[in-house]
Amino acid sequence: MYKVEQNVGRPGQAIRCFQGQEERPVDSPDESVIAFVDEVRRTQEHPFVKRNPWLPPFDILFETRDEVLQFCKEHAARPVVRQDEAGRAALGHGRSVTTAQGTGRIFSLLTAASPWPGSSDVGVVDGIIGEESSLWVSEELDRTLAEELDDEASDIRRLSSWPIRRVFVYTDISDFSRFRPGQQVLMANGLARIARRPDFWNGDPLAERARADLETMLCIGDGYIFVFKDPGHATYFAAHLAGLIELLEAKALFPVEIHFRMGVHVGPVYCFWDLDRKDWNYIGEGINGGQRVMSVIGRETDDVVFISSRVRQDLLASNDEEGPARLILSNAQNRGRRQDKQGNAWRVYEVNHANLISDSLRSLKWIAPES
Known part of the structure; x- marks a missing residue:
């Protein structure tokens, strides 16, 4: 140079x-x-x-x-x-x-x-x-x-100035501000560990493919943003993660009782290099839309996974016969158009994540907590 x-x-x-x-x-x-x-x-x-x-x-x-x-x-x-x-x-x-x-x-x-x-x-x-x-x-x-x-x-x-297309899974912990700071740390850290722990994903080919498609994860204080390339993998990841959280709660294996809302959206974003994280970060309609989808769920509802109409369109157009698109679509219900805080209408669909939990996850041998 x-x-x-x-x-x-x-x-x-x-x-x-x-x-x-x-x-x-x-x-x-x-x-x-x-x-x-x-x-x-x-x-x-x-x-x-x-x-x-x-x-x-x-x-x-x-x-x-x-x-x-x-x-x-x-x-x-x-x-x-x-x-x-x-x-x-x-x-x-x-x-x-x-x-x-x-x-x-x-x-x-x-x-x-x-x-x-x-x-x-x-x-x-x-x-x-x-x-x-x-x-x-x-x-x-x-x-x-x-x-x-x-x-x-x-x-x-x-x-460059040419945007890329990515899928964003917004995961928000319900009533996060009501917990004490020490509990908040346990919740945020626990969520990240669930996403990264291989044995929670192995045994289910769709879950393994979804986790392999995970590009990065961004902590947003009261939750995480998970970034993917493929809408099918992103949605299945969200459903599997939701099932994991509920199963851990049922087995009393999560350090603090946790409830959640998840919103999934796909769209164009610009990348920039985050000098502090030493990784790429994102700006644009794609990442903003994920937050909008999550926000229209409403604070009175939790333990749900919503996807945007654009994600559903991509699933309908998917040619991946071994992918999760058909399974997700058969378990998605139209929840109508809902307005975000800017007054924009979003047509959203709720994914019944309980129906997507694989047999391998249900039969996973959980380690009993120490007495």
């Missing part, structure tokens, strides 16, 4: 910087870098306005895909995705430079920024525009990055 620093050494001097190593000037015979430096010096005579305050005040030429990923994570830079001439997804470009003979071209990446008030771009659907950045990639590296954009599991896709 190269950077061009106007305030270090001679003007426009190229500095090679590797992760965890001291910065040092590049060798003068490196023609591609010299060409890059010359171009940057020319363009910096007419600086553009940067709207991302986290980007450093110098231009950077990346050499590898991992350098792009790590830098953009740490500096909150989101490459903008555009369609190329063939209609395929590609990274948006600003300036391009033809470097020394035999080294090809380099491109300045467009990164996501908020448009100025009054801009003609204010009406864009996602509320962002592509801003020409100081981040440069070679033609070959640009192709490598573009190849990952169609893969929703790719870190490059998550890093």
Whole structure:
């Protein structure tokens, strides 16, 4: 990775910087870098306005895909995705430079920024525009990055401005605020341990597949958000988890009596790198919708699992003959349209999770509590 620093050494001097190593000037015979430096010096005579305050005040030429990923994570830079001439997804470009003979071209990446008030771009659907950045990639590296954009599991896709589709299972512990803090810790920690303990899921192929599809889990204080790729797996996970909680309660194996509400929704979300958790986090309609579905259940009702109409549509369209879609649909009842606190109507369906409990779960040998 190269950077061009106007305030270090001679003007426009190229500095090679590797992760965890001291910065040092590049060798003068490196023609591609010299060409890059010359171009940057020319363009910096007419600086553009940067709207991302986290980007450093110098231009950077990346050499590898991992350098792009790590830098953009740490500096909150989101490459903008555009369609190329063939209609395929590609990274948006600003300036391009033809470097020394035999080294090809380099491109300045467009990164996501908020448009100025009054801009003609204010009406864009996602509320962002592509801003020409100081981040440069070679033609070959640009192709490598573009190849990952169609893969929703790719870190490059998550890093970009192109949203992905995910399923969110909101699990809320009823009357959580009425419990004492020590009991709240036991409840939240117990819920997480149930989700992660393999022997609670093994023996039921559908439960095993559902747990394998779990991408991450986010603690929200009075519960958890479980994130999945597939609506069928997510819904079966919710039903199985609900059954587990009730069975543990019946066997007096849960440290505190617990009741719950679960809402399942699928939709598009943007990803961002959570520096504190060292993992991806989510923003957008998909994750917000999960909370809305859970909220329309109402505080007077608990120990239930609701799914949105969009989840049900995906289950109806499922072609996975070995999946749980048919079983879930045969145990889902229409609960009509209900309004959330913003006045939006949600058509929701209640899943009879008791009917989905497998024989392997019913016959699980529970460890008796110590007397």
